[in-house]
Amino acid sequence: MAEAIPVVVVGAAGKMGREVVKVVSQAADMNLVGAVERDPEMEGQDIGEVAGYGELEVPLTTDLQATLVMATQERGNPVMVDFTHPDFVYENTRAAIAYGVRPVIGTTGLSNEQIQDLADFADKASMGGAIIPNFSIGVILMQQAAVQASRYFDHVEIIELHHNQKADAPSGTAVKTAELLGEFGKPYNPPSVEETEKMAGARGSQTQDGIRIHSVRLPGLLAHQEIIFGAPGQLYTLRHDTSDRASFMPGVLLAIRKVVEIKNLVYGLEHLL
Numbered sequence: 001m002a003e004a005i006p007v008v009v010v011g012a013a014g015k016m017g018r019e020v021v022k023v024v025s026q027a028a029d030m031n032l033v034g035a036v037e038r039d040p041e042m043e044g045q046d047i048g049e050v051a052g053y054g055e056l057e058v059p060l061t062t063d064l065q066a067t068l069v070m071a072t073q074e075r076g077n078p079v080m081v082d083f084t085h086p087d088f089v090y091e092n093t094r095a096a097i098a099y100g101v102r103p104v105i106g107t108t109g110l111s112n113e114q115i116q117d118l119a120d121f122a123d124k125a126s127m128g129g130a131i132i133p134n135f136s137i138g139v140i141l142m143q144q145a146a147v148q149a150s151r152y153f154d155h156v157e158i159i160e161l162h163h164n165q166k167a168d169a170p171s172g173t174a175v176k177t178a179e180l181l182g183e184f185g186k187p188y189n190p191p192s193v194e195e196t197e198k199m200a201g202a203r204g205s206q207t208q209d210g211i212r213i214h215s216v217r218l219p220g221l222l223a224h225q226e227i228i229f230g231a232p233g234q235l236y237t238l239r240h241d242t243s244d245r246a247s248f249m250p251g252v253l254l255a256i257r258k259v260v261e262i263k264n265l266v267y268g269l270e271h272l273l
C-alpha cells in the first residue's frame with residue numbers, strides 16, 4: 001500500500017479549515033501532521049478539540065515554516081492545504097513550494113500575476129500544486145454549461161452571493177467563471193444605449209470582455225452564483241447554491257490525492273477531474 005499523504009492545514013481553525021481537518025483526519029490514505037493558525041493564543045491547543053471533533057493529537061501552531069519542514073520529514077509526499085485570507089495566501093504558497101510541500105490552495109483573491117508567478121515557481125521545482133477557486137463539482141458543471149452557452153449568447157452577467165464574512169469581492173468563483181467565458185475572445189454585452197451610472201457601482205464591475213459581475217454580501221447566505229445569459233425574447237439562467245461547506249470536501253480530498261501525482265501547478269478543479 002502507498003504511503004499516507006502527510007497533510008498540513010493552514011487556517012485550520014477557520015470555517016473551511018475545520019472541515020478539512022475533519023475529512024483529512026478520517027481519510028485512510030492521509031495523515032494530518034500539522035495545523036497552522038495565526039492567533040498566538042491558539043498555540044499548542046489541539047486542533048481536534050478546537051474544531052469540536054475530540055483530540056487528534058495535532059497541536060495548533062503559528063509557525064508555518066517549521067511545520068512545512070516537519071512535514072517534509074514525514075514519510076510520503078507532503079501537501080499543504082490553505083484556507084486563510086487573500087493577504088497571506090501568496091506568501092504561504094511560495095513557502096510551501098520552496099520547502100517541497102505541494103500546495104492545495106482554496107483561498108481566493110490571488111491576482112492573475114500571482115497565480116502565474118506561483119505556477120512558474122512550481123514548474124521550476126517540478127512541483128505539483130493546485131489553486132482551486134471552488135471545490136464543488138456543481139460549480140464546475142455550471143461553468144462548463146456556461147462555456148457552452150457563451151457560444152450562442154452575446155449578453156451575460158454574473159451575480160455572486162456570499163455570507164458577509166467574506167473578505168474579497170468578486171468571489172474567486174465569479175472571477176474564474178468570467179475567465180472561462182472569455183476564452184473565446186469575444187466581446188460581451190455590446191451597448192445598445194448610452195448608460196449613465198447614477199450611483200457608482202450600480203452596474204457592477206466589468207471584465208475586459210465586458211462581462212458584468214455583481215457581488216452580494218448578506219448574513220444568511222453561504223455561497224451562491226447565478227450566470228444569466230440574455231438574448232431577444234429569452235433568458236438562460238444557471239444557478240448553483242452551496243448550503244453546507246461539506247460540499248467542498250470531496251474536491252479538497254481529490255486535489256490532495258492528485259497534486260502528489262502531477263509536476264505542475266493547475267488553476268481550477270476541472271484540471272484534476
Ligand SMILES: NC(=O)C1=CN([C@@H]2O[C@H](COP(=O)(O)OP(=O)(O)OC[C@H]3O[C@@H](n4cnc5c(N)ncnc54)[C@H](OP(=O)(O)O)[C@@H]3O)[C@@H](O)[C@H]2O)C=CC1
Pocket residue numbers: 010011012013014015016017036037038039083084085086088105106107108109132133134135136166248
Ligand atoms: N476554494 C473553495 O472552494 C473555497 C474557498 N474559500 C476561501 O477560503 C478562504 C477562507 O475562508 P473561510 O474558511 O470561510 O474563512 P475563515 O475566516 O473562517 O478562516 C480563515 C482562517 O485562517 C486564519 N488565518 C488567516 N491568516 C492566516 C495566516 N497567515 N496563517 C494562518 N492562519 C491564518 C484565520 O485566522 P483569524 O480569524 O485569526 O484571521 C481563520 O482562522 C477565503 O478566501 C474563501 O474565499 C471558502 C470556501 C470554499
Ligand SMILES: O=C(O)C1=N[C@H](C(=O)O)C[C@H](O)C1
Pocket residue numbers: 108133134135162166167170171172173174222223224
Ligand atoms: O468565501 C467563501 O465562502 C467562498 N469563497 C470561494 C470564492 O470566492 O469563490 C468559493 C465559494 O464561493 C465560497
